[in-house]
Amino acid sequence: MPLANTPTSVPVEVDEGKCIADKGCTVCVDVCPLDVLRISDLTGKAYMKYDECWYCMPCEADCPTDAVTVNIPYLLR
Amino acid sequence: MDDLREGLNEVECDLLVIGGGTAGPMAAYRARKKNPNAKVILLEKANVKRSGAISMGMDGLNNAVIPGHSTPEQYTKEITIANDGICDQAAVYKYAQQCYSIIEELDGFGIRFQKDENGEYDVKKVHHMGTYVLPMPNGDTVKKALYRQLRRARVLISNRFMATRLLIGKSGRAAGTIAVNTRTGEFLVIKAKAVIMCMGAAGRLGLPTSGYLYGTYENPTNSGEGYAMAYHAGAKLANLECFQINPLIKDYNGPACAYVAGPFGGYTANSKNERFIECDYWSGQMMQEFYNELQSGNGPVFLKLNHLHKDTADHIEHILHTVERPSRGRFHEQRGTKYSEKMIEMHISEIGFCSGHSASGVFVDEFARTSVAGLYAAGDMASVPHNYMLGAFTNGAIAGEDAIDFAEEVDFDDFDSEAVALERERVLAPTRREDGIPPNQIEYKTRRLVNDYLQPPKVTAKYELCQQRLAEIRDDLENRMVVRDAHELMRSMEVASILDCADMAAFASLYRKESRWGLYHYRSDFPDSNDEEWNCHVMLSKQNGRMTCEKQAVQPYIIPIADDEKDAYYKQRITAQA
Numbered sequence: 271m272p273l274a275n276t277p278t279s280v281p282v283e284v285d286e287g288k289c290i291a292d293k294g295c296t297v298c299v300d301v302c303p304l305d306v307l308r309i310s311d312l313t314g315k316a317y318m319k320y321d322e323c324w325y326c327m328p329c330e331a332d333c334p335t336d337a338v339t340v341n342i343p344y345l346l347r
Numbered sequence: 348m349d350d351l352r353e354g355l356n357e358v359e360c361d362l363l364v365i366g367g368g369t370a371g372p373m374a375a376y377r378a379r380k381k382n383p384n385a386k387v388i389l390l391e392k393a394n395v396k397r398s399g400a401i402s403m404g405m406d407g408l409n410n411a412v413i414p415g416h417s418t419p420e421q422y423t424k425e426i427t428i429a430n431d432g433i434c435d436q437a438a439v440y441k442y443a444q445q446c447y448s449i450i451e452e453l454d455g456f457g458i459r460f461q462k463d464e465n466g467e468y469d470v471k472k473v474h475h476m477g478t479y480v481l482p483m484p485n486g487d488t489v490k491k492a493l494y495r496q497l498r499r500a501r502v503l504i505s506n507r508f509m510a511t512r513l514l515i516g517k518s519g520r521a522a523g524t525i526a527v528n529t530r531t532g533e534f535l536v537i538k539a540k541a542v543i544m545c546m547g548a549a550g551r552l553g554l555p556t557s558g559y560l561y562g563t564y565e566n567p568t569n570s571g572e573g574y575a576m577a578y579h580a581g582a583k584l585a586n587l588e589c590f591q592i593n594p595l596i597k598d599y600n601g602p603a604c605a606y607v608a609g610p611f612g613g614y615t616a617n618s619k620n621e622r623f624i625e626c627d628y629w630s631g632q633m634m635q636e637f638y639n640e641l642q643s644g645n646g647p648v649f650l651k652l653n654h655l656h657k658d659t660a661d662h663i664e665h666i667l668h669t670v671e672r673p674s675r676g677r678f679h680e681q682r683g684t685k686y687s688e689k690m691i692e693m694h695i696s697e698i699g700f701c702s703g704h705s706a707s708g709v710f711v712d713e714f715a716r717t718s719v720a721g722l723y724a725a726g727d728m729a730s731v732p733h734n735y736m737l738g739a740f741t742n743g744a745i746a747g748e749d750a751i752d753f754a755e756e757v758d759f760d761d762f763d764s765e766a767v768a769l770e771r772e773r774v775l776a777p778t779r780r781e782d783g784i785p786p787n788q789i790e791y792k793t794r795r796l797v798n799d800y801l802q803p804p805k806v807t808a809k810y811e812l813c814q815q816r817l818a819e820i821r822d823d824l825e826n827r828m829v830v831r832d833a834h835e836l837m838r839s840m841e842v843a844s845i846l847d848c849a850d851m852a853a854f855a856s857l858y859r860k861e862s863r864w865g866l867y868h869y870r871s872d873f874p875d876s877n878d879e880e881w882n883c884h885v886m887l888s889k890q891n892g893r894m895t896c897e898k899q900a901v902q903p904y905i906i907p908i909a910d911d912e913k914d915a916y917y918k919q920r921i922t923a924q925a
Contacts, residue, residue: 272782273829301397303568304561305507305529305834308348320834322561324600325674328397342678345558346598 281325281343282307282318288337289315298329298338349832351778354533355771360386360503361754362747363523363539365510366573367391368399368566369736370726370743371545372493372502373449377747379500385751388537389502390526392509392837393568396494399547400566400703400727401736404487406607406670408460409473409735411450411481412443416470419443421477423906428915429475429630430706430732431864431876433586433884435902437713438731438742446741450481453740456492459485471610475626475916480606486670508535510572511840512770513542513580513722516760521580521722523762525770527840532778532833536767540754543723543746544709545739546573548591549848551841553697553802554794555600560787562600564593564696565727573728574700575844577709578851583718583886585710585730585899587855588868590803591701592634596650597692601672603650608663613652616690617645624919629704630733631865632916638695638803638866649690660687697794698802700848703739705867706732710886715746718888721757723750776825777839783829786839793820793842797849801856804871810853817849850894855887858896865917 289295292314299307299316306320307329316338323343330338361382364375367389375389391398412422422443427434450468454460461469461482472478483489497504508526514536516522521542526535550565561567578584594603594615605615605627614622617640624636641648652660664686668676684691702708708730715723723746724730726739734742777783800813824846830839861877862870884899 271784273785300394303393303398303402303566305393305837322567322838323559324561324563324567325672325677326397326402326566327673328402331403331673332397340674340677342599342674342681343559343562346562346678347681 278321279344280318280321281323281341282329283339283341284316285337286313286315288335290335291316295334297332297334301328301332303328348530349834351532351833351836354531355536356533357536357538358388359538359759360388361539362387362541362543362750363537364389364543364545365524366399366545366547367395367504368545368547368726369401370739370746371543372497373740373743374543374545374725374747374750375502376496376500377744378751379502381748382751382755385754387502389497389504390508390510390524390537391504391506392529394506395497395504397490398568400569401489402566403673404489404670405483405736406486406666407480407482408450408737409606410479410733410737411470412446412479413450413468413470413481414447415467417477417479420906422479424908424912425474425476426733427904427906427908428912431631432882432908432913433706433863433901434732436905437902438711440905441713441745442731442738442741445745446737449737449741449744456496458483458489458492473606473609474628475919480610509837509840510576511774513576514762514766515580515719516762518760520720520757520760522760525767527774527836528833529837530833532836534771538759540757540759541721541723541750543725543750544573544577544728545724545726545743546728548699548701548703548727549574550699550701551845552699552794552797552848552852554798555697557598557600560790560794564595564600564602565699565701569727570841571700571844571848572841573724574709574851575847577717577724578847578889580719580722581889582722583710583888584851585706585708585884585886587700587707587851587887588859588885589631589706589864590698590852590867591705591707592698592803592866593629593696593704594634594637594693595696596675597694599675599678601675603691603693604667605650607666608650608652611659611663612655613650613663615693616649616651618647618649619645620651620690623921625921626919630916631705631867633865633919634695634867635865635869636920641695648693650693651690652686653689657687698797698852700852701727702730702732703727703734705864706730714749715742716749721753721760774836774840777828777830778836780829783827784823786828786830786835786842789820789824789828790842790845793817793846793849801849801852803866803869805856805869806871807857810857814853817846817853821846851887854894855885855896859885
């Protein structure tokens, strides 16, 4: 059977103005236990690639520029 | 990142520790301390800095045996009773004797524990009988402090490698592991003289009602690989039918934590604002009362703090919102719920395996040795009951010290290189398909069936239906699962472990034909406990390629339990309401 992509709103939000991934920072990608964050080839900034979040918050706590916010995802609100 | 690459490397070490959460770092650290010449590798699927159940820290110790407050004898007795008599006391007693020295060691690492005005540990009573709960005011720093010690002890850390199968040598000893890089799919074979598994709970077994596969009570990286790998290596697993089920905040996957609130006067209440259990310490017996209340006309169940002074309620809220699961604060903020104003609705978690809270684990003795020579287990995946974080640290330390001595005495046990080739093929099979079923759908279906059929109350006919359906899913997993990148490859291996754990949960539960541990193993068609037949461990293992269960006698008690104490944990319900 063929595969399709289904849209989903994800909890991790990155402020691209503050994110310094384009200068080589990978802290949030490194610390995420679920390994769901990546650096975008397009923008050079961090983003949440996979909707597999535990809302645990190391990405937000360890970000050196306070660029990351972990929101409570919609189904839990 | 994530593109699949071909690759196979091999390294050797004296001791391999798999899992860098709580028990693993302590095991590796203590092994290096004991034998500074030994080569110790710590393998971690995520990153040791922030991995495991205490990724964001912990708000306190749930089971601290501190001189002047409690004794190892009292603690051993309490846990034996809480675990409904099925307890090899030697491991619990040893933990109870050693955990105080671990607290002092952690204190030396800079992890502080609450002290009173006289400088004494400020231990609180939460359990039914004894006093064992010690708050940790800077509990958010645990992982940082541990990581610093690992670097100082020069433990070799390999992050983002997921172990998939243990290697067993020709003389039957643990010989290492096969691992896959979670971002490239390249293989790593690690040869070792001894292996310690510290791979956490099987927390992704039941499906949270929120609909999020990863919205589990446990850190969802803890998907049961330890249980599955130990099983395939021929190790015995104990009491898997003693599920973990915990009280949670409704919708939010963090614990409701009457532990934290209890000492300040908070408690679990029903919808009539009434307390219905005397003791908020988590046990199967307590969960049965919780479940009964939830289903009754007095349900649902709440965490009640709104009778306390606002400053007290706010203080508890502050602790709960900063450590262990800090997104809890954000959850309540969004809902507009304040602990000081109204009761907080609670619910029960999905099922899992986790000896940290219950007793389901790879069987170990008081040296953390499994039934396979040279293979150790510690933390949530090892069978020492009600272990919690301090148990993971203490038993990790015990495992590290015993294993490094074992490694000193033996040479590498040669293994069949064919095993590596076969395992590579098993792991990579889904990457060779053009289309098929993605891992997340196989996972959803497996875990939905776990909820539909395996969640207590346990019913024989439902369990047998579940086994048939799980066999169909196994056929899909082995023949039709498709994987497109390295990240999905990791998920595909996790779902294989989840399916193994679901099968083991069903098999062990059907074997024990009685009810025990309250809700954890409540069988509607065998509602009573039967000490004559079942006052024993149920050991599950793979024999001649087939899942098998057998009885194993409970070791004679070191600390005797009087007849009138045995049922203390069944006397939790408050009968006369004030």
